Amino acid sequence: MEKGRGMVIRRVQAVRRRFFGKPVAPRRDLRGRKLVVTGASEDSLGHATARILLEWGAEVTVTRRRGAESLAETLRSEVGRANAARVTGRDLDLSSAESVEAFASWYHAERGELDVLVNNAGIHLDLLSRWKEPRRTEDGFELHWRTNYLGTTHLTRRLLPLLEESARRTHDARVVMVVSKLHERGRNRAFFEPPARYSSWDAYGQSKLGLMHFAMELHRRSAGGGLATHCLHPGEVFTNVASAGLAGNSVVEGARNLLAPLEAFALMSPVEGAQTSIFCATATEAEGGHYYRDCSIARASRELADTSVAARLWDENQAWVESHAR
Numbered sequence: 001m002e003k004g005r006g007m008v009i010r011r012v013q014a015v016r017r018r019f020f021g022k023p024v025a026p027r028r029d030l031r032g033r034k035l036v037v038t039g040a041s042e043d044s045l046g047h048a049t050a051r052i053l054l055e056w057g058a059e060v061t062v063t064r065r066r067g068a069e070s071l072a073e074t075l076r077s078e079v080g081r082a083n084a085a086r087v088t089g090r091d092l093d094l095s096s097a098e099s100v101e102a103f104a105s106w107y108h109a110e111r112g113e114l115d116v117l118v119n120n121a122g123i124h125l126d127l128l129s130r131w132k133e134p135r136r137t138e139d140g141f142e143l144h145w146r147t148n149y150l151g152t153t154h155l156t157r158r159l160l161p162l163l164e165e166s167a168r169r170t171h172d173a174r175v176v177m178v179v180s181k182l183h184e185r186g187r188n189r190a191f192f193e194p195p196a197r198y199s200s201w202d203a204y205g206q207s208k209l210g211l212m213h214f215a216m217e218l219h220r221r222s223a224g225g226g227l228a229t230h231c232l233h234p235g236e237v238f239t240n241v242a243s244a245g246l247a248g249n250s251v252v253e254g255a256r257n258l259l260a261p262l263e264a265f266a267l268m269s270p271v272e273g274a275q276t277s278i279f280c281a282t283a284t285e286a287e288g289g290h291y292y293r294d295c296s297i298a299r300a301s302r303e304l305a306d307t308s309v310a311a312r313l314w315d316e317n318q319a320w321v322e323s324h325a326r
Contacts, residue, residue, distance in 0.1 A: 117159055172226060179291075229288050
């Protein structure tokens with residue numbers, strides 16, 4: 001049943017691409033380039049991103065919370081024997097400081113070089129807005145903020161020495177932040193004064209605005225050194241993110257499964273959605289310090305103009321990360 005449904009969706013997506021195709025990242029020879037792509041579970045944006053990078057010759061480490069080695073095996077079967085040896089899977093839970101530290105220590109010891117970090121992993125839960133109070137992690141943070149912002153910035157800072165070394169060597173190292181147009185729901189004041197009423201959608205947007213502030217501040221601090229940062233909205237993509245966000249409501253889940261072919265036609269496929277990520281990670285014409293959509297620079301929230309907020313968040317984030325150093 002599931003296999004048949006997947007075949008129908010792929011055919012629908014093929015028709016959609018033929019008539020409504022989006023911009024495609026120009027192919028680049030990535031032999032010798034080492035990349036990390038987080039959140040690369042099957043049928044996801046990250047999975048499509050990793051597969052294309054492998055096909056272009058890169059060495060790619062992929063992550064998901066659990067079972068990353070089986071994920072790597074899936075990719076090996078998809079990209080063929082010539083590319084299979086260049087993919088590695090490693091578990092990574094961004095909501096756990098211990099997991100981030102363990103991954104970073106492993107990567108430094110076992111890989112030792114990194115040219116591009118694609119921060120694709122993230123969560124968007126409670127799509128039906130049923131939560132009236134924030135759901136918190138064991139260490140007391142709102143779940144979206146803890147995973148999307150704190151976890152991602154923690155990982156980025158721990159891998160930054162390798163990226164900076166690559167920048168010195170190649171003058172082309174990159175940090176790619178997969179954010180969302182929903183960063184526009186975020187507000188600078190909410191970083192320091194929590195809103196009176198909780199909205200999981202606003203919390204998600206706030207986490208993405210925080211990531212954009214981090215990325216832009218990193219770019220400002222690294223300007224001229226060969227390390228560029230990029231933020232992007234991948235577009236409306238048919239992936240498993242919505243399934244996680246709708247989990248627990250059998251009626252809505254059933255309706256979504258029934259209407260999946262229609263949704264697949266209305267939304268982009270993961271391969272289409274991955275194009276802007278790949279453009280930012282590989283294209284020679286991609287300029288750091290910008291927000292991208294459809295492989296082009298796009299207009300971002302006005303909140304990003306306040307660089308004092310970015311600097312304050314940077315310092316607070318650095319202190320938090322250093323408190324978790326091994």
